[in-house]
Amino acid sequence: MKHVTRIQDLGPEGVEAVLSQAAAWKQKDPGAIFPGKLLGMVFFNPSLRTRTSFEAVMLRAGGHAIVLDVGSGVWKLEDRPGAVMNADRAEHIKEASPVLSRFVDMLGIRTFSQGGGDEEDEADPVINAFRKWATVPVVSMESAREHPCQGLADALTLRETFGTTKKLPVTLTWAPHIKPLPKAVPNSFLLSAAAAGCEVRVAHPPGFDLHPAVRAEAEAYARATGGSITYTHDQDEALVGSRAVYAKSWGPTAQTASTPTDVAALLASYSGWMPTRRHMAKAAKDAAFLHCLPVRRNVEVADEVLDHSSSRVVDEAGNRYHVQRALLAWMRGGGF
Amino acid sequence: MKHVTRIQDLGPEGVEAVLSQAAAWKQKDPGAIFPGKLLGMVFFNPSLRTRTSFEAVMLRAGGHAIVLDVGSGVWKLEDRPGAVMNADRAEHIKEASPVLSRFVDMLGIRTFSQGGGDEEDEADPVINAFRKWATVPVVSMESAREHPCQGLADALTLRETFGTTKKLPVTLTWAPHIKPLPKAVPNSFLLSAAAAGCEVRVAHPPGFDLHPAVRAEAEAYARATGGSITYTHDQDEALVGSRAVYAKSWGPTAQTASTPTDVAALLASYSGWMPTRRHMAKAAKDAAFLHCLPVRRNVEVADEVLDHSSSRVVDEAGNRYHVQRALLAWMRGGGF
């Protein structure tokens, strides 16, 4: 039984297999490859693209999705072993995960960082509790550490745009926001791009480092695939010669050590990092622009970048469908 | 590509085509006319009838609906061009609409008035943003200006009850409520009934006029179909000789100019407008009673009217299914 809740579950070979299958099936629809199969989708957090694209994958392949919203349609769930459950979490994942496994053929889990800091996010307790206790395959729809389906969609979009991702110079740049965001998306872009052999440049202000374990894992993928990764606090330096620019905001390292006011001031102090056409002009001619969406226009990215013909953000979101279909098939050994 | 977010998108000929098809298919089920097709339903506001009837249409015709609740299951969406998105709206419809278009075959949107007043409602910014940026057909499930599917269900119910709607005397009467409601439903009844050739009498207290643009549009339909429209502040006068009475509450004109307390007092001052059997006795013998539902019993309409054999409100709601099936087929040129 294969779970996929992080890029490591695929490795560079798995990433390659999923991207190839996704591209092939995008050209030629495989039809009802999941006939009568049920994907249970558990959302601890809101979703637009993920919910719609996963359900569309299942329905168009002859299956179905059952959607559960934790905290509105469902009570809150406990993940801590040995907890004395006398507060607001009314059910333990130790029951919820195996019980749901009785009713569906696969479980998709969406859970964000719980705000406990970088080490807790790295441990990814909620999705790992589901994974531990499920008796059916678990797929991540984004968790505290990673958003692997987004990373795969990003890599597919790069491959479609440039023919290959091998040694492709791409910049992952930090961008401003009104609040500190989780690092799952930048982590996944970094890991996927490294696994796809890109020459990745990561640019962010001081104090916004990605977790050492993520960086070490990405470095290993780069070595295996002939790619490379560099880090800089100089956004301009990173952009020069980049064929693609991936913008994303994330919170400062060890953010639990700062007050909300400190964090807001810190984020505001880097408003110049918001990509504009002036920034894009530093990259290669006609460099592609990517973002995972949702994007706060004119805070995180300027209208003029998102509305420019070089923006691939809608295609990138559309590719969520294609990589997810291929990923579910890969997890089930070619189908259900 | 046909969008239908207002009766104007159909015109009298389209209204006629949809009503005829709905009536025909109500007699003889057309079966799986939308095989494997996906309707994405985006709800900015709660719904019972609309959600259930649209999903039932898709499922019984061999397709599926994917339901998204904005603000609970999905974050809030921005509709304003050029907005600096530094508040609670986390995604722009400029992205959400084309992205959702990648995953589904048609989009249904439900959004109420945002409380910005009559001119904003007339401009209908949210549904028009979806319409502008979608790459699949958009159907209204009610917006600030209109609720076209309700208007079509109303007209089908009149036609079923009386055989024809041509020159049928019907009264649209304002009714009391605990708060000012949007005008989408009275607008849609007026426009649909005019497009179906009715002799419409609109009765409401002073200060509750419908928007001039809606009235002008309805007038044009009445001229084209041989119908007529009159307006009065005298409820009794309107009721005399009416074959059908359509009750609905709506807020005062330019309601943003009044305080909530003023509006509540204004609404309370017209409690005598609540339809009772005494009111119905002024209309034609066995006049049909209609209301779009939900209805606040004994505030908006008396129990004795809703529970009387002349009430068609449940049949009217049931007709939502039939007109929506015909409408989606019309939008897709006979099917998907």
Next chain:
Amino acid sequence: MKHVTRIQDLGPEGVEAVLSQAAAWKQKDPGAIFPGKLLGMVFFNPSLRTRTSFEAVMLRAGGHAIVLDVGSGVWKLEDRPGAVMNADRAEHIKEASPVLSRFVDMLGIRTFSQGGGDEEDEADPVINAFRKWATVPVVSMESAREHPCQGLADALTLRETFGTTKKLPVTLTWAPHIKPLPKAVPNSFLLSAAAAGCEVRVAHPPGFDLHPAVRAEAEAYARATGGSITYTHDQDEALVGSRAVYAKSWGPTAQTASTPTDVAALLASYSGWMPTRRHMAKAAKDAAFLHCLPVRRNVEVADEVLDHSSSRVVDEAGNRYHVQRALLAWMRGGGF
């Protein structure tokens, strides 16, 4: 047209028929027995198991479920006849129930106690309003008085574990909690176990009596099936020789007479009732442990009991699927 909102709708013969069919179909999947049929599911309260298991039943049998969340996706509903609806309940079940009946083939309703006390729970006004006004069969997904599908799953689990339920000694024991819970689940276990012929021992602290009408109904089933029921305030006495232990918390009798502080203190005073392995050791060797879930670990039941090999709680939840499939078929005379 058969509604099933309480065990009385089945009686001992119906219970037997459903359990036999559930067991048979669990061994041999009956396939698409509800082709194209729609179950409308109306939730007044959150749900995990119920929502997923009912939707899975419909989907795997070739049908579909439409899910409505009252109070989030849908406005609040009124159940009181003659109500002047000037508060937060925007639609009466007198409309909602027949309207939904137009769109679906069967209605499932989930509603908890409204906190009005034991007599109101016994009258079960919300689900009875749906039942009264629906024009399609209504199935309970738990209401104020009962949770019949849970009771049926409990009985099936006992039968699977022990081969028969006839004269099986089983203890239903009250357990601690952080707040007073409804009595629907203990009522349903008692009624189902009695209808299945068990020798039921009910143990609870003084002041937590089940409603006299429920006890009288269970007594009648026990007489008809050769089972028996005894009540005690001595948990140890009940456990001795029990082959199965069913733990569940519920609130004190006439709980509306007490302040929240009094109730919390009362619940806390019986923390020794929480099942541990020490408690289980008093029952028969290898006695099975059951609970309806969700369970608050280390408040209601100790980890060591839930994690022991004798715990059947996940199988019990899994059986919800099997009894519900058989129940829907029974309600429709063998299918749809």
